[in-house]
Amino acid sequence: MIGAVRLIYEGAFNLFEGPMRWLQRSLGTQRMVWVFLLPNLLIFGLFTYLPILLNAWYAGTSGDRILLGDRPWVGAANFATLLDCESYLNPNSCRRDLFWRAVHNTGWFVVLQVGFMVLLSLIAALILNRNIPLKGFFRAVFFYPVLLSPVVVALIWKWILQRNGVLNAGLDWAGMGTVNWLLDPNWAFFWIVFVSIWANMGFYVLILLAGLQAIPSDVYEAAEMDGTPAWRRLFRITLPLLTPTLLVVMVLSLIRAVQAFDEIYVLTGGGPGSATLLLIQYIYDVGFATRPRQFGLAAAASLMMAGVLMVLTLAQLAATRKRGEDG
Template structure:
C-alpha cells in the first residue's frame, strides 16, 4: 500500500499562505505583541527615562501593588463602576432590541437614533454631561423646579460615580442593541410559532425561547461591555479627574496618574499588566463558553 507524502511547511501552498499572512502578522507583531512584551518587561523595572535610566527590580512593583491602599481603592472603584455599568447596559438594550425586532412604525429611524451615542465622541459627551450636572446646571435647576434641593453631583463622593455610570451606560446601549438584534434574527421563527400553538404567552416565549437562544450573544455583549468599561478613561479625565477624594479613580486612571503624573513607569506598567490579565481572563471565559455552545 502506497503512502502519500506528508505535507511539509515548505510546500507551495504553505509558503503562499505565509506570504499573504506576513503583512498582517507584521502589523500585529509591531503594534500588539511587541507593546505587550515591552509592558511586561517594564513592569519589572524601576527608575525613569532620564539620565539615571531604568533598573531591574524584579517583583518589587507587584509587591508594592498588593500593599498599596490606593491601588485596592482603585480596584474597588473599578469593580463598582464595571458591575453598575454592565447590568443596565445589558438589560436596557435587550428590552429595546425585543421591541424593535417586531414590525413597528419608524423601526429603522429608532434603530439609528439609539445607535447614535455609540459613534459620538466620548470627550464631547463628557463635556456635555459635566455641563448638565454642574452645581447650577440644568439638572439641578430642574430639581429645584420640582421642589427638590440641588445635588452636588460632581463634588460628592456619593453622586460622582453614578454620573459616570450613567454616561457609560448611555454610550454602550446602542452597540449592545444592534448585537441583540442580530442575535434575535438568528433565532428560528418556527420556535415562536410552535410555542404559540402550545398556548405560550409572550413572557413564556421570551423566557424559554428568546433568552436561551441569545445565550452566546448575551455572553459576548457582557464581555465586550466589561472590557469597554475596564478601559474607560476619557469620561473620568473630562468630568471628575478621579475625584472627589479618589471616589472615581478607577484602575485605568490610576495607571495614567502613576505613569504621567508621578513618572513611575515601572509601577504603572505593573498595574497595567494586572488590568491586561483581567481582560484576557474575560476573553478566555467568553471563548470557553462559545466552545461549549
C-alpha cells in the first residue's frame, strides 16, 4: 500500500518534471510563481469571481432563460418585487410572502440555533477541560455527528421522529401521548433547531476546548491560592480569557446558520407549509426546483444574502486576527 503510494508520488513527479523544467527555462525562475498560482487562480476566477459579476446581471434581468443574452433587463424590478411589503414584520402582507417567511424563519433559526449551540458547547467544553477520566472518549463522541453527512443526519432523526417512531413510543409508554413531530409547525421548527445543534455542536466544542487549553494554568493556581471561589474564577478568569475564541465561534456559527439548508431540506422539506422554509431553500426553490425557473429573483435574493454574509465574514476575520494576536 505505502509502496504503491510512493510509486505514484514518484511517477507524478517525473510526469510533470519535464514540462516544468522547460517552463522554468523559458520563463525564468521568477515567473515560475505564476505557474504555481495559475490553477488556483483560474478556478477562483471562473467559479467564484465570474459568478459574482454575473450574479449582479441576473439580479437585474427576468425570464426563465439561463443565457444572459435571452434575458430582458428589468433594472431593480426583482429587488422591488422581493421588497414589496406593507409591513416587514408580517410576511403575509408581502407580495413575495414566502421570501419574507423565509427571512423571518432564518432570523429566528439563527438566533435560537447559535444561542443555544454556543451555550451548550461552552458548558461541554468547560466540563471536558476538567481533569476527568475518559476525556478523549467524551470528546470523540461529541464530535462524531459533525462528520456525518447532512442527509444521514436528517434520516436518523426522521426515523426517530416518525409517527410510529421510538420517541413517540417512549412518550406513549410514559403515558404522555404522541405527537406528530414534523407535521406540527412549532414542533417542526423546534426539531430543525435541535437537529442542527446536534449535528454541529461538536465542532465548536473542539474549538472552545482548544481555547481553554491555551489559558495558562498558573493563573488558576494563583487564584486558587488566594481562595477565589469557583464561580468567580469562571467569570473573572476563564470567560474573559476565552472571549476571543468565543467571538470566533459565534461568528463562524452565525455564518453557517444563515446558510443552513441540507439537513433541514431532507428532514422537513421546509414544511409543514412554510414553517421551516429557510433562505437558501427559498433560493433553491425559486431558481431551480419550481418551473418556470425565476433565476432573477433567486439571484436578487442571493445578492442580499451575500451582503449579510460579507459583513459576518469580515467580522470573523477581525475576530480571528484578534485571537491570533492574543494567543
